Amino acid sequence: MAGLPEPHGGVLKDLIARDLPRHRDLLHESKSLPSIVLSERQLCDLELIMSGGFSPLEGFMNEADYNGVVENVRLADGTLFSMPITLDVTQEQIDESNIVPGQRIALRDFRDDRHLAIITVDDVYRPDKAKEALEVLGGDEEHPAIRYLYDTAGEFNVGGKLEAISRLSHYDYVGLRYTPAELRLHFEKLGWSKIVAFQTRNPMHRAHRELTVRAARTRQANVLIHPVVGLTKPGDIDHFTRVRVYQALLPRYPNGMAVLGLLPLAMRMGGPREAIWHAIIRKNYGATHFIVGRDHAGPGSNSKGVDFYGPYDAQYAVEKYKEEIGIEVVPFQMMTYLPDTDEYSPIDEVKPGTKTLNISGTELRRRLRLGTPIPEWFSYPEVVRVLRESHPPRNKQGFTVFLTGFTNSGKDAIGRALQMTLNQQGGRSTTLLLGETVRSELSSELGFSREDRHTNIQRIAFVAAELTRAGAAVICAPIAPFGISRAQAKATVSQYGSFYLIHVATPLAFCERTDKRGVYKRARAGEITGFTGVDDPYENPTKPDLVVDASKQTVRNIVHQIVLLLESDGLLDAL
Numbered sequence: 001m002a003g004l005p006e007p008h009g010g011v012l013k014d015l016i017a018r019d020l021p022r023h024r025d026l027l028h029e030s031k032s033l034p035s036i037v038l039s040e041r042q043l044c045d046l047e048l049i050m051s052g053g054f055s056p057l058e059g060f061m062n063e064a065d066y067n068g069v070v071e072n073v074r075l076a077d078g079t080l081f082s083m084p085i086t087l088d089v090t091q092e093q094i095d096e097s098n099i100v101p102g103q104r105i106a107l108r109d110f111r112d113d114r115h116l117a118i119i120t121v122d123d124v125y126r127p128d129k130a131k132e133a134l135e136v137l138g139g140d141e142e143h144p145a146i147r148y149l150y151d152t153a154g155e156f157n158v159g160g161k162l163e164a165i166s167r168l169s170h171y172d173y174v175g176l177r178y179t180p181a182e183l184r185l186h187f188e189k190l191g192w193s194k195i196v197a198f199q200t201r202n203p204m205h206r207a208h209r210e211l212t213v214r215a216a217r218t219r220q221a222n223v224l225i226h227p228v229v230g231l232t233k234p235g236d237i238d239h240f241t242r243v244r245v246y247q248a249l250l251p252r253y254p255n256g257m258a259v260l261g262l263l264p265l266a267m268r269m270g271g272p273r274e275a276i277w278h279a280i281i282r283k284n285y286g287a288t289h290f291i292v293g294r295d296h297a298g299p300g301s302n303s304k305g306v307d308f309y310g311p312y313d314a315q316y317a318v319e320k321y322k323e324e325i326g327i328e329v330v331p332f333q334m335m336t337y338l339p340d341t342d343e344y345s346p347i348d349e350v351k352p353g354t355k356t357l358n359i360s361g362t363e364l365r366r367r368l369r370l371g372t373p374i375p376e377w378f379s380y381p382e383v384v385r386v387l388r389e390s391h392p393p394r395n396k397q398g399f400t401v402f403l404t405g406f407t408n409s410g411k412d413a414i415g416r417a418l419q420m421t422l423n424q425q426g427g428r429s430t431t432l433l434l435g436e437t438v439r440s441e442l443s444s445e446l447g448f449s450r451e452d453r454h455t456n457i458q459r460i461a462f463v464a465a466e467l468t469r470a471g472a473a474v475i476c477a478p479i480a481p482f483g484i485s486r487a488q489a490k491a492t493v494s495q496y497g498s499f500y501l502i503h504v505a506t507p508l509a510f511c512e513r514t515d516k517r518g519v520y521k522r523a524r525a526g527e528i529t530g531f532t533g534v535d536d537p538y539e540n541p542t543k544p545d546l547v548v549d550a551s552k553q554t555v556r557n558i559v560h561q562i563v564l565l566l567e568s569d570g571l572l573d574a575l
């Protein structure tokens with residue numbers, strides 16, 4: 001393939017293509033082998049080993065390669081490689097699957113149980129995690145990949161070469177998931193010989209478009225937008241939204257200048273080591289140039305506000321190994337907007353005194369949350385539209401109002417009236433989960449022991465969370481007598497939207513006196529046992545968002561108080 005760089009180590013290790021002729025035999029054999037079920041991160045690594053993205057690797061690293069990479073940034077044969085690619089296992093897995101040298105083991109996908117590859121075990125070794133943490137990731141115990149190493153990864157690594165049985169199954173953006181061989185072919189077809197690859201785990205805006213075009217212009221090259229869709233930093237915008245953003249941005253490049261391909265990489269956020277790794281991967285995909293920005297693949301700062309890496313550590317690292325990386329690294333400073341000339345410029349090229357504008361990630365999230373304008377100098381309207389769809393403003397977000405209190409405290413009447421009020425306002429569908437309804441529809445087999453009540457509340461929380469996520473207004477009105485159950489419900493729902501705990505603190509005597517259904521009377525008579533307030537406890541909430549009392553306030557008045565609470569958080573702003 002004239003023009004495109006040689007893969008790292010000289011040969012593209014496309015194991016899928018190599019082993020395709022033996023597919024049936026390998027699949028057949030795998031069925032009689034012990035197996036290891038791979039985690040999400042291991043699957044990402046497997047996919048890139050099998051496709052050749054990690055060439056020259058043909059498997060998970062054995063001890064010699066692992067030690068070489070950790071200590072010297074090199075495989076045992078001397079080839080530059082910066083990230084340990086290891087298959088970690090526990091002692092139980094070793095015992096269960098008889099993981100010993102020479103043994104062949106099937107590697108399975110946890111999502112669908114398919115056999116994807118067979119590993120022939122080279123060795124099983126105990127990695128020096130402290131050394132790996134220090135040498136590869138910088139040693140800060142708060143680093144997410146170091147936490148993974150200590151908290152999630154098994155105590156042992158299994159080294160060995162792979163034979164590929166099947167590609168991983170994907171159901172999203174399948175057409176954009178090029179393997180290195182496919183992308184190389186695509187470049188060849190397009191007649192491209194110089195390609196600047198751009199790595200990203202964030203949405204792209206005008207600054208990124210300017211940066212990539214600038215890099216391409218200075219090198220007379222085309223652009224590969226190569227975002228990571230495997231595992232990125234927790235809290236990142238989900239890849240579904242991001243890919244829609246990239247797709248929206250693509251037509252903003254001069255005709256035919258850029259291609260979008262997705263990379264199923266599990267990032268380690270390893271800064272300098274990761275930058276070298278990223279460049280090697282992009283070389284395998286056929287890129288000739290690779291952009292390394294400020295704080296490339298860095299996880300930001302730790303809880304004390306100390307940065308895990310210096311802003312240009314990654315650029316220094318790729319510079320140090322540039323001969324061996326064999327792909328030209330294009331270092332980039334932050335881009336900033338110059339309003340007077342309506343253009344973007346690397347910050348180090350801005351003349352002193354020139355006016356500049358920036359919108360930080362935090363500020364962008366704030367504007368999305370509030371639905372306030374995002375200027376066109378910052379992003380394109382079509383990109384903003386995609387982001388707004390995934391980050392609706394407060395008045396389109398779902399929420400849960402959780403009423404807790406004694407039977408006949410008025411919580412059901414308040415819930416019903418609140419539902420009417422919200423329905424009148426419109427804009428969201430509203431769900432009312434009364435204690436009684438849930439007991440008959442979801443929890444009919446449960447009784448009223450502490451455990452059963454807890455389970456009941458967690459079921460309510462699960463439903464409320466799912467509905468909140470979908471943008472609904474959810475009103476729950478169980479007794480929910482225990483603090484721990486309410487706290488867990490709050491945690492479950494809060495992942496997706498606001499949760500309001502309203503204590504309907506109507507005194508028990510009032511609830512009992514006005515009880516027309518006669519349940520308290522039956523409880524007092526011993527016909528119902530373990531009845532809340534009679535012979536079962538109710539723990540008053542310690543930090544409710546609102547306390548109301550139906551013996552002193554009307555339902556209308558209480559609903560109004562709740563509406564004001566929701567309004568103060570912007571949830572009821574006119575649509």
Ligand SMILES: Nc1ncnc2c1ncn2[C@@H]1O[C@H](COP(=O)(O)OS(=O)(=O)O)[C@@H](OP(=O)(O)O)[C@H]1O
Binds near residue numbers: 479531
């Ligand atoms: N032993 C006992 N203790 C408490 N409540 C009892 C009991 N047996 C039946 N009931 C009736 O069941 C209704 C629903 O209770 P909850 O599911 O809200 O209770 S809990 O939150 O799970 O503790 C609840 O009605 P509402 O409060 O009107 O919803 C009770 O009247």
